[in-house]
Amino acid sequence: MDISVSLPGLELKNPIMPASGCFGFGKEYSRFYSLSELGAIMIKATTPEARFGNETPRVAETASGMLNAIGLQNPGLDKVFNEELPWLSQYDVPIIANIAGKTEEDYVEVAKKLSTSPHVDALELNISCPNVKEGGIAFGTVPELAASLTSAVVKASNVPVYVKLSPNTADVVAVAKAVENAGAAGLTLINTLLGMRLDEKSGRPVLANHTGGLSGPAIKPVALRMVYEVSQAVSIPVIGMGGIETVQDVIDFISAGASAVAIGTANFVNPFVCPELIAALPEALTQVGAERIEDIQGRSWKSLAEARHHRT
Amino acid sequence: MDISVSLPGLELKNPIMPASGCFGFGKEYSRFYSLSELGAIMIKATTPEARFGNETPRVAETASGMLNAIGLQNPGLDKVFNEELPWLSQYDVPIIANIAGKTEEDYVEVAKKLSTSPHVDALELNISCPNVKEGGIAFGTVPELAASLTSAVVKASNVPVYVKLSPNTADVVAVAKAVENAGAAGLTLINTLLGMRLDEKSGRPVLANHTGGLSGPAIKPVALRMVYEVSQAVSIPVIGMGGIETVQDVIDFISAGASAVAIGTANFVNPFVCPELIAALPEALTQVGAERIEDIQGRSWKSLAEARHHRT
Amino acid sequence: MSIQKQLLTLVQQNEIAANVYEAVLEGELVSQMTSPGQFIHVKVQEGSVPLLRRPISLCDVDLASQRLTIIYRAQGAGTKALAALQPGAKVDVLGPLGQGFDPEMKSNASALLIGGGVGVPPMYYLSKELTKRGVKVSHILGFDSARSVFYEEAFATLGPTTVTTVDGSRGQKGFVTDALSHYGKPDRVYACGPLPMLRALEVACQDDELYVSLEERMGCGVGACLACVCRTNESDTAYKKICTDGPVFRAGEVVL
Amino acid sequence: MSIQKQLLTLVQQNEIAANVYEAVLEGELVSQMTSPGQFIHVKVQEGSVPLLRRPISLCDVDLASQRLTIIYRAQGAGTKALAALQPGAKVDVLGPLGQGFDPEMKSNASALLIGGGVGVPPMYYLSKELTKRGVKVSHILGFDSARSVFYEEAFATLGPTTVTTVDGSRGQKGFVTDALSHYGKPDRVYACGPLPMLRALEVACQDDELYVSLEERMGCGVGACLACVCRTNESDTAYKKICTDGPVFRAGEVVL
Numbered sequence A, B: 001m002d003i004s005v006s007l008p009g010l011e012l013k014n015p016i017m018p019a020s021g022c023f024g025f026g027k028e029y030s031r032f033y034s035l036s037e038l039g040a041i042m043i044k045a046t047t048p049e050a051r052f053g054n055e056t057p058r059v060a061e062t063a064s065g066m067l068n069a070i071g072l073q074n075p076g077l078d079k080v081f082n083e084e085l086p087w088l089s090q091y092d093v094p095i096i097a098n099i100a101g102k103t104e105e106d107y108v109e110v111a112k113k114l115s116t117s118p119h120v121d122a123l124e125l126n127i128s129c130p131n132v133k134e135g136g137i138a139f140g141t142v143p144e145l146a147a148s149l150t151s152a153v154v155k156a157s158n159v160p161v162y163v164k165l166s167p168n169t170a171d172v173v174a175v176a177k178a179v180e181n182a183g184a185a186g187l188t189l190i191n192t193l194l195g196m197r198l199d200e201k202s203g204r205p206v207l208a209n210h211t212g213g214l215s216g217p218a219i220k221p222v223a224l225r226m227v228y229e230v231s232q233a234v235s236i237p238v239i240g241m242g243g244i245e246t247v248q249d250v251i252d253f254i255s256a257g258a259s260a261v262a263i264g265t266a267n268f269v270n271p272f273v274c275p276e277l278i279a280a281l282p283e284a285l286t287q288v289g290a291e292r293i294e295d296i297q298g299r300s301w302k303s304l305a306e307a308r309h310h311r312t
Numbered sequence C, D: 001m002s003i004q005k006q007l008l009t010l011v012q013q014n015e016i017a018a019n020v021y022e023a024v025l026e027g028e029l030v031s032q033m034t035s036p037g038q039f040i041h042v043k044v045q046e047g048s049v050p051l052l053r054r055p056i057s058l059c060d061v062d063l064a065s066q067r068l069t070i071i072y073r074a075q076g077a078g079t080k081a082l083a084a085l086q087p088g089a090k091v092d093v094l095g096p097l098g099q100g101f102d103p104e105m106k107s108n109a110s111a112l113l114i115g116g117g118v119g120v121p122p123m124y125y126l127s128k129e130l131t132k133r134g135v136k137v138s139h140i141l142g143f144d145s146a147r148s149v150f151y152e153e154a155f156a157t158l159g160p161t162t163v164t165t166v167d168g169s170r171g172q173k174g175f176v177t178d179a180l181s182h183y184g185k186p187d188r189v190y191a192c193g194p195l196p197m198l199r200a201l202e203v204a205c206q207d208d209e210l211y212v213s214l215e216e217r218m219g220c221g222v223g224a225c226l227a228c229v230c231r232t233n234e235s236d237t238a239y240k241k242i243c244t245d246g247p248v249f250r251a252g253e254v255v256l
């Protein structure tokens, strides 16, 4: 079965890719399987300068989820450009570079340089990191700010720009439409929900950063709802993520309207999750009567629209 | 140990109460234990007219959580006033009446009448129901709208008004401050997060309403974070809720800054959860070195503030 | 009869048809379970996955040994976890819940019991209770295919029994309604199964005294959350709760 | 030596001190586990609660029988669930992970091994490997109180062993640092335990060749998520990952 997917700038062998921040720059998981098996790789957020990130503890577990407050630790633009990306070029896999910063200038600087790398196929504009004051979350919750940042980055970039949306907002559709109008080639969602855990004895926050981003199966219902809403409202493709662990989860996100999906937290639980999902997908598609991804993409709302249509 | 709590309009024997919509008007759980054991009862949302609510299915399960889309089904203002409330008066327990509507006039009408009932001790203004188009969620996400609705209801009410905040917003603190300034006597949070589940085979939404409100342990980290942020920013009391199941969860919410807590979904899992938590609380407080609720209330941020203070 | 929550002990569990399990639970609480058509609400395992209880009908009760039998299809997370439990496991049961079938009929009256799929189990306890009262029982049991059939002989010991399968791989090919003609006009008809089956029976048995048992996704199981309502014809906002007013209703009492 | 994920079989489990469990796991993967100080990353049970793996040090390995021993404190959700498993259970193990202690020393060299609480277990495998190489080992094992003490005799068969307890209910009263004076100047010191203990040792053993094993909350355990970093003195942004660069570091290599 053909499970390839074509997206702006990205010819994916399959719709499964690791999510940014959960896969480093690929080296670690390359010890478990060949990265060429993946649909694409979303690499860790890059900022202009190297960053240490937050103090530890940086993770805490919650019911069916985890909190993280890494704080955009990364080796900085130059090192990513000169070392990480060339290393990745040994694999036959599209690279989506996640970019972050404090100011519009930061984003533009990273976008400009990374998008000229022969190894970068698309950018993922991270306007939704909840773990650093300047992590772009303000950009991500105000449609106008999101749009103007998107315009600037699209202008600076040589490759298609995907915008990563924050779930910490009252109206994700408004942000989605704003960045679509501003030239985004696609959308990726969701980033983590802002949460916290307290130490049982002391009552203090477990995370050094106090609050962190909630990911994992706990957030899947929220993610699915946002993919469902956004994919109906825009005409650019959506890459869905949030709590995906099983091939049924992949089917669910595609049914909700995603063209491809990303896997975050599940890599930590099972380092082989991405190749396992890729291997399981054809059979799962057959089970739901699909011959290719598009057959079920958005079927959650397409079937409802048809039902409405037939009724009138 | 004294676990009583005094809040505006409410003298609570203990800080544990069932959350609105998860306890009907009390009758069902009165078969399991005496309602007089409870700190208070938050009764099901009341609207001016009787409502049937949404079609079924109305619930779906998710990882460590559940979705509901009841749709504010209730017997209407008159029946609540004339039948449900007088029935409840046989118990020695404060009643917090949750009120909802489509328009400001609706809210005011319900507030005016219910607050004159001798059996109602406080109102809970539900500006956060995600399951009906007019469920107030727009009121709940825009600070100005929330404030003007709160003013109107406070003016109409004979009893203190608590405002129930929505988590489906980028800035819960802004809404909290706005309604505090508008005269709210206290805040209750959080209501459910908007989510969805798809049927595995058909790919269609499981809920007839398509989307629903996510509750249960999955949302606890988000709820805790919001209680933590809001309780630091306002000087009115906060009643915390979202995923509480165990006495440790109660300790966590109080540590985060809540003065009392409400239990929703857990009632469905264990009909005895409220009295069990009430019974377990004194020992749990002792374990963390507290002699009364206030000793640990807000300790998550009070200790951090002290640490900051000592450092400078 | 009071609703209680108790840990029952799983004493036996068998797969009796494809993905269909028969489990026997033992404990004091069982002595409350005297009404066929009632259900128990099962918390399959501790912890938050699966979170909610699962409603399962009483299939058989032995008051003397304080044992109850349930039969369920392992389909989703909860029932699969239940199927994985080993004898000796403790199972958290809330019950008995709901209004069961009224088994009071005159001796020698005739009753037709119709079950579809996992709607068959409650019919067994009901059939035994009716038989005790001298009622002449007959059964129509509908399944997908031979692989799904269970309890055919057990029912046959109580009264005439027709099995139908959709694919004809066992018994009569077709739906339960296709077998109605064998049984003339019984004094009462009891039915439990998928909604389309119940709707078809409501039409086919419109002249009979028909009782149906309904299913709906539940939250609390005790009437508090309003997850499980169905409409009645009385008014736009009138409703019944399946968990407490039902699951058994007289045909016509609620809108199917 | 490659990291793999495999289901090991729990063959034995005992509570050997208050809330402290010794578990023996068997499977092929064990043949990779040749380096003391390395750890395994354990998915205690299927499903999303607990979600993440738990890092636990190798305490002993028997390559011949393909069995490993771990000792862990049952404190939170994951380790409590692990403690509840019965022999025969399958446990999903990822490993071996991290850089262990370097056990290569000259025969007859002297090594002092210091463990605190659940930092004691890795010292046992290390002590056996050093002993194999003819190294003279001594041990200081620090615990809270007599109730928490384990493996005292096991260590004593390998070399001189001092137990300290904070409350003095067993061995010497005080901290491990209070017992250092008994052991002169060893050629090398190895330590694993709580951060305050390691910090105290960094000061007390500043003239020694000291190796410490660190703990931090982990996400992936394989170097990808950056949950477990610690700073080094090289620069503001310089760091080491405990899961892959460690957990064992030469004192001074990282900032404690």
Ligand SMILES: Cc1cc2nc3c(=O)[nH]c(=O)nc-3n(C[C@H](O)[C@H](O)[C@H](O)COP(=O)(O)OP(=O)(O)OC[C@H]3O[C@@H](n4cnc5c(N)ncnc54)[C@H](O)[C@@H]3O)c2cc1C
Pocket: B060, B061, C039, C050, C052, C053, C054, C055, C056, C057, C058, C070, C071, C072, C073, C074, C075, C076, C077, C078, C079, C080, C118, C119, C121, C122, C214, C215, C216, C217, C218, C247
């Ligand atoms: C009164 C009553 C009696 C029942 N008796 C039986 C019986 O004797 N044997 C049997 O096999 N089944 C019976 N059912 C159906 C049974 O409850 C569901 O099959 C079961 O809850 C599904 O759980 P799951 O973990 O397999 O599915 P999941 O898909 O994991 O369930 C997710 C959620 O949906 C609910 N749900 C899913 N399907 C149904 C359904 N058909 N009815 C109600 N809730 C559902 C679950 O309770 C749970 O909350 C009965 C249902 C009701 C309401």
Ligand SMILES: Cc1cc2nc3c(=O)[nH]c(=O)nc-3n(C[C@H](O)[C@H](O)[C@H](O)COP(=O)(O)OP(=O)(O)OC[C@H]3O[C@@H](n4cnc5c(N)ncnc54)[C@H](O)[C@@H]3O)c2cc1C
Pocket: A060, A061, D039, D050, D052, D053, D054, D055, D056, D057, D058, D070, D071, D072, D073, D074, D075, D076, D077, D078, D079, D080, D118, D119, D121, D122, D214, D215, D216, D217, D218, D247
């Ligand atoms: C390299 C390494 C080796 C270890 N070896 C041992 C050992 O041999 N014996 C032993 O008893 N303990 C050991 N620990 C500590 C052990 O990992 C934790 O006690 C355990 O993860 C706590 O899990 P829980 O389910 O009990 O706690 P929870 O409170 O349920 O855990 C919640 C989360 O916090 C993490 N966590 C909590 N405490 C710690 C901690 N101290 N260190 C790391 N993560 C933590 C958990 O992994 C989990 O992700 C080791 C830790 C590391 C990093």
Ligand SMILES: Cc1cc2nc3c(=O)[nH]c(=O)nc-3n(C[C@H](O)[C@H](O)[C@H](O)COP(=O)(O)O)c2cc1C
Pocket: A019, A020, A021, A022, A044, A045, A068, A070, A072, A098, A126, A129, A164, A190, A191, A192, A214, A215, A216, A217, A219, A241, A242, A243, A244, A262, A263, A264, A265, A266, D219, D225
């Ligand atoms: C440890 C960790 C680090 C993350 N770092 C980033 C990041 O650098 N940039 C980003 O856009 N998202 C980051 N995310 C968010 C994930 O890419 C993903 O959007 C989110 O975790 C939801 O997916 P999941 O539930 O599959 O993990 C991070 C998530 C985790 C758990």
Ligand SMILES: Cc1cc2nc3c(=O)[nH]c(=O)nc-3n(C[C@H](O)[C@H](O)[C@H](O)COP(=O)(O)O)c2cc1C
Pocket: B019, B020, B021, B022, B044, B045, B068, B070, B072, B098, B126, B129, B164, B190, B191, B192, B214, B215, B216, B217, B219, B241, B242, B243, B244, B262, B263, B264, B265, B266, C219, C225
């Ligand atoms: C079935 C159901 C019905 C609810 N109905 C209401 C309601 O009528 N009014 C309201 O303010 N909140 C309602 N809620 C929200 C709860 O009061 C509570 O805020 C939320 O469920 C989070 O708490 P929990 O995780 O303990 O359930 C409802 C929740 C559930 C699960």
Ligand code: FES
Pocket: C217, C218, C219, C220, C221, C222, C223, C224, C225, C226, C227, C228, C229, C241, C242, C243, C244
């Ligand atoms: S399941 Fe809650 S009212 Fe019926």
Ligand code: FES
Pocket: D217, D218, D219, D220, D221, D222, D223, D224, D225, D226, D227, D228, D229, D241, D242, D243, D244
């Ligand atoms: S735990 Fe993920 S990098 Fe160490």
